[in-house]
Amino acid sequence: MSETLTRNEIIVRPMTVRIGAEISGVDLTKPLPDETIATLQEAIARHQVIFFRDQPVSHEDHLRLGRAFGELAIHTGVSGLADYPEIVAIHADENSKFVAGENWHSDLSCNAEPPMGSILALHTVPEVGGDTAFSSMYAAYDALSAPMKAMLEGLTAIHDAEHVYRPIVGNNGKTYPCSEHPVVRTHPVTKRKCLFVNASYTTRIPQLSALESDALLGFLFRHCMAADFQVRFRWTPHAIAFWDNRCTQHQAIWDYFPQVRSGFRVTIAGDKPF
Template identity: 35%
Template structure:
């Protein structure tokens, strides 16, 4: 189904069966109207990730667009490579990763993950735009964690609704070299939080499967063997292709996703190619997750990550 906005300047076209919509007939260089913000916000909550093409904007316009939807945080709790005049911008730059992590990489992690979930208040949303995209390869995938939860049998849902899981920056297998400066930075100020395995979305009320292989390390109250087995089952469910959408990047493309209801997967098909991939990301300040039982997440290490409205 194709949906047109009331203004006649916005077109929302769903992409995959459970997730994703392409937004056309909009120019992000111009200031959004309140009606457009309302329609895009509703589309984000319905489709979980929105895709824009042909948007040749700079850092300032990227930040201004982001601020129409919430408070924009600094680039990342551990980032010190942001452009000095734009501290809200995170560079996802293949040229920086080898210096940062000690190994050649094209993204922070090649595991499914929800951005910075070890924070007590993980980002509400992320906005990522492409500056340099390889001619082949480098696609990103997203999965709908609300749909993944709904696809589980009722007996398993009831069991998961009462569980908590530890999210630790670095996860079970850190993506960086143990001797790198990044490893030392994380060790000095670790981020660790115990979140509900199933969180309730603060806007839609949907129950969302809130674990991810990039950051979730264990389920509280279970033995290591039981925890690993259950997490592997849940990871297999959330990565089911039925719940996913795949996006091909081009210069000027932008993806805007609900970080409270999705996980995403960075590419792993570029390491053998002599290519450069550069994208820039902003994030919106999130709330503290709440479980089905009404209990909030509990910080073990690390503070709330706040943004500013501008």
């Protein structure tokens, strides 16, 4: 569905045929009526990632927005703000040695119950650069050949956070989550099948030999990054991105060093992939 949808002054404008829509006519700094929440739920089910402009949300607004779509999750990799443990700061500047989410990933797929979605609000963005790219895992699954789909059916994959967070957070005695999920999952809302492996967390398909697993994952990681499965978002100050983590992957592009890119994220809890 690619036409623009207008309902109660809310405009949902698709950005590509497969993924992404920009939404206007909504003020996220105010509590949202149920009807608006339903419209946004429908938009995210269809477009997988939705974007808003000019929404200078406070931490309270941000939490309220997240809670309208489900219970909030505490990040299992990095600490939240002291007063708002459900809010994680996302920040890069001239002192940054790395940025979060530089490789393609689905947020915290290492968790036994990976998040349903994430809401990122950036208040400060570089004048040029700092886009986020999102890829549709429905599109990735749909594009596979029938023999490949048949082969993936019934396979699982290991998603490990150790190699992702240990180098960033250091040796603090903490253990990081590691979980096994189906390679192809069924979206609990749309009932559509999507690929659920990503280059950041996924390490191994245990039913295959190491060589087979490396080859198949290498292919799937490359396949998931095809440009025609993607939408790329150009940030503006106080823009918000809200993505469905179950059927998308994303990559934060760090092409703006030493400029500042800064904001906050909340994460909405999800359930066990099936």
